[in-house]
Amino acid sequence: MTVSVEKRIEELRSEILKHDYNYYVLAQPVISDREYDLLVKELEKLENENPELITADSPTQRVGKDLTKEFKPVNHKVPMLSLSNTYDEQDLFDFDRRVKESLSENEKVEYVVELKIDGASVSINYVNGKLKTAATRGDGSVGEEITNNVKTIRSVPLKIDTDLMNKYHLKDFEVRGEVFMRIDDFKILNKEREANGEKLFANPRNSTAGTLKLQDPKIVASRKLNVFLYTLINEDQEPESQEQGLKLLKQLGFNVNDKFVVCRNIQEVLEVCEKFERIRDTLNYEIDGAVVKVNSVRQQNILGNIAKSPRWAVAYKFKAKQAFTKLLDITWQVGRTGAITPVAELEPVQLAGSTISRATLHNFDEIQRKDIRVGDTVVIEKGGDVIPKIVSVVENERPKKSQPTIPPDKCPVCKSKLFKPENEVALYCENPECLAQIKGRLIHFASRGAMDIEGLGEALIDLFVEKGFIKNFSDIYKLKDKRSELIKIERLGEKSIDNLLNAIEKSKTQPFSKVLFAIGIRYVGAGAAQKIADHFNSIDNLIIASEEEISSIYEIGPSISKSVKQFFADKKNIRMIEELKKAGLNFVSEKREIKKSSFTDKIFVLTGTLSGFSRDEAASRIKALGGKVTSSVSKNTDYVIAGEKAGSKLSKAESFGIKIINESDFLDMLNENE
Ligand code: IVH
Numbered sequence: 001m002t003v004s005v006e007k008r009i010e011e012l013r014s015e016i017l018k019h020d021y022n023y024y025v026l027a028q029p030v031i032s033d034r035e036y037d038l039l040v041k042e043l044e045k046l047e048n049e050n051p052e053l054i055t056a057d058s059p060t061q062r063v064g065k066d067l068t069k070e071f072k073p074v075n076h077k078v079p080m081l082s083l084s085n086t087y088d089e090q091d092l093f094d095f096d097r098r099v100k101e102s103l104s105e106n107e108k109v110e111y112v113v114e115l116k117i118d119g120a121s122v123s124i125n126y127v128n129g130k131l132k133t134a135a136t137r138g139d140g141s142v143g144e145e146i147t148n149n150v151k152t153i154r155s156v157p158l159k160i161d162t163d164l165m166n167k168y169h170l171k172d173f174e175v176r177g178e179v180f181m182r183i184d185d186f187k188i189l190n191k192e193r194e195a196n197g198e199k200l201f202a203n204p205r206n207s208t209a210g211t212l213k214l215q216d217p218k219i220v221a222s223r224k225l226n227v228f229l230y231t232l233i234n235e236d237q238e239p240e241s242q243e244q245g246l247k248l249l250k251q252l253g254f255n256v257n258d259k260f261v262v263c264r265n266i267q268e269v270l271e272v273c274e275k276f277e278r279i280r281d282t283l284n285y286e287i288d289g290a291v292v293k294v295n296s297v298r299q300q301n302i303l304g305n306i307a308k309s310p311r312w313a314v315a316y317k318f319k320a321k322q323a324f325t326k327l328l329d330i331t332w333q334v335g336r337t338g339a340i341t342p343v344a345e346l347e348p349v350q351l352a353g354s355t356i357s358r359a360t361l362h363n364f365d366e367i368q369r370k371d372i373r374v375g376d377t378v379v380i381e382k383g384g385d386v387i388p389k390i391v392s393v394v395e396n397e398r399p400k401k402s403q404p405t406i407p408p409d410k411c412p413v414c415k416s417k418l419f420k421p422e423n424e425v426a427l428y429c430e431n432p433e434c435l436a437q438i439k440g441r442l443i444h445f446a447s448r449g450a451m452d453i454e455g456l457g458e459a460l461i462d463l464f465v466e467k468g469f470i471k472n473f474s475d476i477y478k479l480k481d482k483r484s485e486l487i488k489i490e491r492l493g494e495k496s497i498d499n500l501l502n503a504i505e506k507s508k509t510q511p512f513s514k515v516l517f518a519i520g521i522r523y524v525g526a527g528a529a530q531k532i533a534d535h536f537n538s539i540d541n542l543i544i545a546s547e548e549e550i551s552s553i554y555e556i557g558p559s560i561s562k563s564v565k566q567f568f569a570d571k572k573n574i575r576m577i578e579e580l581k582k583a584g585l586n587f588v589s590e591k592r593e594i595k596k597s598s599f600t601d602k603i604f605v606l607t608g609t610l611s612g613f614s615r616d617e618a619a620s621r622i623k624a625l626g627g628k629v630t631s632s633v634s635k636n637t638d639y640v641i642a643g644e645k646a647g648s649k650l651s652k653a654e655s656f657g658i659k660i661i662n663e664s665d666f667l668d669m670l671n672e673n674e
Contacts, residue, residue, distance in 0.1 A: 005046060009053055012043040016059045017157070024155035024226060025255040057130055057158040062151050062221065071144035071213070073624070074135040075674070078233055079617065080123060080176065081140060082308050083291065083315040089270055092292070095314045096266035099294060102303050102311065109294060112242040113272040114260040116289035116315055117228050119180030120209040122150060127172050129165045131158050136212065140308065141617040142624065149212050152221035153179065155255040164252055169236040175254060177229035181208045182284050185224045199457065203354070204286050229254040230291075241295045262295060273316040280318065289317040308614040320381045322391065323356070325349040327376045330361065330405060332412045336440030337522050338429040340408070340418060342367060344378070344390055352382045359388045363425040364407045375399045411436075432572075438472075439465050441520050445473050449526045450518035451507040455500045463489070473519065474579035476504055508584045512538070515585050519576070521567045523560045531556055532564070534623060539577060539587040543568045554606070554619055554629035597673040599627035603636055607650055608643030610663050618666070625673050633658065641666050 016039050023029040029036075040059070047054050054061065086092050099109055123143065124134040134150035135143035150156060160170065181189070186204040193200055201207035211223045232245045239245035243262050250256040259276070263269045273290040280287060294300050294312040303311040329345040342361040349356055359380055361367055370393060372378065377397040382388045409418055411429035413436040418427045429437065439461055446456040453476070464470045467489070469482060479486065479501060486497045510518070513533035517526045524532070535553045536542040542550075542564070550561035567573050581587055604622050606615050606629065613621070618641065619629040633640060633652045640653040640660045653660055661669070 005050060006053060009043065009046050009050070009058075012039055012046070013058055015039055016043065020059065020154045021157075021253055024153075025253070059158070062154070062158070071136075071146060073138075073142050074133060074145045075142055076123060076135070076138075076140070078174070079140050079613070080121060080137045080143065081305060081310055083313055084309045085289075085317050086292075086314045087317055087319075092266055092270055092273070092314075092316060095292070096269075099299075099303060099312065103299060107299070108264075109299065110241075110296065111263045111266070111269050112246075112260055112293045112295050113263055113269055113276070114230060114291045114293070115228075115257055115276060115283075115287045116291045116317075117178035117180050117257070118203075118205050118286040118288040119178040119227075120205070120212055121176065122146070122179050122212075122227065123174055123176045124150060124156065125172070125174050126160060126170070129160050129162055129170075131156065139616055139620050141613065142620055144213075146212055148217040149214065149220045150179075150227075152217050153225045153227055155226055157253045160252050168234070168248065170234055170252075171236065173232065173234040173236075175229045175249060176231035176233070177227050177254075179208055179212060179225050179227045180204060180285050181211070181223070181225055183286065184284060189223060197459075203352075226285075227255060228257040230256070238297055240297055242293050242297070242300075243295055245297075277318045287318075289315050291315055304611075306611065307609060308617075321352040322379055322381045323349045323351040324377055324379055324394070325356070327372065327374055327378050327390075329374055330367070330372075332408050334411060334413050334429050334434060334436035334440070336437055336444050336520055338431075338434065338437050340411070340427040340429060344372075346378075346380065349380070351380065351388065356380060356382070356388050359390050361390060364427065365425045367405050371404065373398065373402045373405055375402050435465065442470065442473070442476070444520050445518045446476070446507075450514055451510050452514070453500075453507045454503040455496070456503065460500075472579075473576060474583055477508075477580075477583035479504060508586070510586065512586045512589045515580070515587060516542075519573075519580075522563045524564065528556060528560055533589055535628060537589040543574070552630045552632055552634065554631045556631070595626075597625045598669060599625035599673060602627045602638040604629050605631070605633050605637050605640045605649060605653070606643070607640060608646030610641070610643040610666075612663065612667070621670055621674075625670075 016036070019029065019031060019036055019039070023036075043058070044060055047058065047060055086095055096109070100107070103109065121137045122134055123137070125132045131147075131151065133145055134147045134156075135145050137143050151158065164170070181204040183204060186201070186207055189207060190200045201210065207223070208225060211220055211225060214220050229249050230246065232239055232249050239248055243260075246256050246260060250258075261268075261272045263272060269292050273292070276287070276290045292314050294303065300310070300312040305311060326347040327344055328347055331343050331345055333341045333343050335341060342364065344359040344361050346357050346359060361372065366372075370390070372390060372393055375398070377394040379391045379394065380388050381391045407418075407427060410416065411418060411431065411434055414429065414431050414434035416429055416431040416434065419430050420427050431437070439458075442461045442465065443458050445451055446453040446461065456476070461470070464479075469479065469486070470476055483497060483501065486492065487494045511533075513530045514526075516533050516539070517524065517529035531553050532542060532550065536545060547558075547561045547565050550556060550564055551558050577587065599622055604627055606618055610618055622629050630637065633649050633656065635656055637653065637656070637658050640649060640658055641663070642650050642653075642660055643663055650660065
């Protein structure tokens with residue numbers, strides 16, 4: 001091989017990286033797409049011919065070859081905090097007062113106001129000038145490793161300039177920011193999905209978060225994600241201020257949103273926040289507020305954190321966007337648990353970038369309280385959440401003949417009589433054979449957070465149920481015996497059926513916690529299922545557990561434990577589990593490879609407020625080391641971790657003679673074992 005090949009490869013790499021920067025960071029491309037593609041093609045060719053010259057930081061390696069098998073957990077050395085919210089002038093002034101109270105008298109405080117980008121946060125670690133790992137926020141202390149996916153984002157430098165690295169002592173540093181999808185790219189993506197009959201993303205934030213969690217970096221690369229960085233963490237040389245940090249990030253080649261403003265007082269901060277709210281609709285990315293940060297890092301360090309959020313920064317949330325439209329009809333939907341939910345069918349209207357034609361009405365009480373009637377002109381609102389809601393009715397525009405809405409007395413699907421349990425607002429269809437419930441249970445079972453059967457979505461489940469192929473969970477695993485009948489169904493074809501059957505087989509490897517969530521016990525969401533699975537390790541242990549034992553689990557309350565007991569008291573459910581066991585699903589937790597530590601099998605109770613962690617974070621650190629966390633003190637408790645303002649649990653622990661440790665003992669224990 002000649003030296004000139006090596007040289008040309010180097011040249012091409014730096015050329016391409018420069019153009020990536022021009023295009024993705026500066027938004028000022030200097031060559032055409034075609035010219036750019038030619039450079040990439042030439043580099044690919046030379047690398048193919050000389051594979052020994054491929055390096056991890058070559059732009060061709062943004063899309064790694066390997067599918068990510070699963071996302072590994074990553075401990076955040078510095079926790080990824082969230083922000084407390086402010087909504088108006090008063091909240092902001094209160095924040096300013098609290099900041100000043102914690103600093104020496106008459107200290108000047110400057111603030112930096114940034115846009116609050118509505119995406120998914122990410123932390124990227126560079127070692128010796130090269131991108132090493134990237135991780136999601138997760139619960140703030142442990143995230144998921146998504147390096148391969150983040151490397152596909154073209155505005156993320158794969159390496160940084162050596163001179164700058166040396167100048168600023170950047171041997172091992174982290175940058176944090178928000179990954180987002182531009183609104184126009186989001187719209188194109190949804191159009192493509194619509195054309196392919198795929199489910200649409202509700203907003204750019206969801207499509208960003210969904211894309212970052214894809215297993216195949218090639219698809220991630222095709223989705224055009226971008227990222228704005230706003231934090232530089234360098235233990236060797238902290239920036240002096242947020243402003244300096246942002247400038248250094250920019251100098252290092254990161255994409256920094258340049259709309260940030262340095263303010264000398266809180267009045268200026270308020271004006272900038274209001275200005276950001278006014279320019280919101282002119283941007284090609286979504287923002288849901290402004291972030292106000294104390295500029296001086298010295299002052300930030302004095303202010304410190306409370307539990308999950310810093311005392312030196314707050315989010316200023318924008319008001320939800322509103323629109324007027326007409327309520328055409330109210331329909332009643334039957335969920336998988338039989339709960340009947342009213343849905344508003346609206347005259348389509350544009351709101352916050354999407355067309356809204358339906359809104360949730362939650363339950364009948366809400367309709368009554370707001371006196372919502374068909375024919376009304378209504379105000380709808382879309383907050384941070386995906387689902388729009390009806391805020392109020394414009395009463396003076398109400399048609400003369402309008403009638404108050406009355407609730408149905410029969411199930412709109414199976415026509416059985418509805419029932420309203422005491423203490424609940426919802427009406428229920430109590431017929432477990434109701435087609436809507438059957439479909440709802442199956443949709444939930446196959447869905448992404450549950451058994452994750454790709455391809456088995458609402459449309460196919462509707463079809464299979466209508467045609468009598470499936471009625472319960474175990475029927476899904478018998479579909480493979482009906483292959484010859486299935487491929488005859490119009491529109492499906494051999495290939496898609498085989499893909500589906502493969503996906504069904506693959507779902508058998510889902511862990512016990514997902515299976516427990518999939519079987520749809522009322523009130524047992526994904527988080528609760530995980531906690532219950534971690535505690536009991538098998539369905540057999542759970543079936544025989546008492547209600548008290550279930551509710552002793554940290555954050556599992558009495559309504560969940562009662563519902564779990566009720567579920568297993570029904571013989572039909574026990575039979576269903578037997579069938580699924582026969583099919584080969586996991587009803588036992590996998591043995592996790594946790595090294596034995598002083599946490600192993602020890603039961604912890606958390607009480608009071610910890611200054612360095614939220615309870616969730618503390619609990620997940622304990623669990624990661626093999627310990628268990630329960631919510632109440634009993635004689636089985638091994639340790640009580642007492643934070644500030646610890647209450648009755650502490651005295652109970654004292655009376656039982658249980659070992660009580662404070663936050664700093666706990667930190668020591670973590671440090672010894674992690
Ligand atoms: S600062 C301790 N700055 O908002 C500092 N966050 O609730 C924490 N976000 O998790 C973050 N734009 O995902 C910061 N300019 C910005 C931001 C921003 C968006 C997100 C971020 C964070 C959440 C805070």
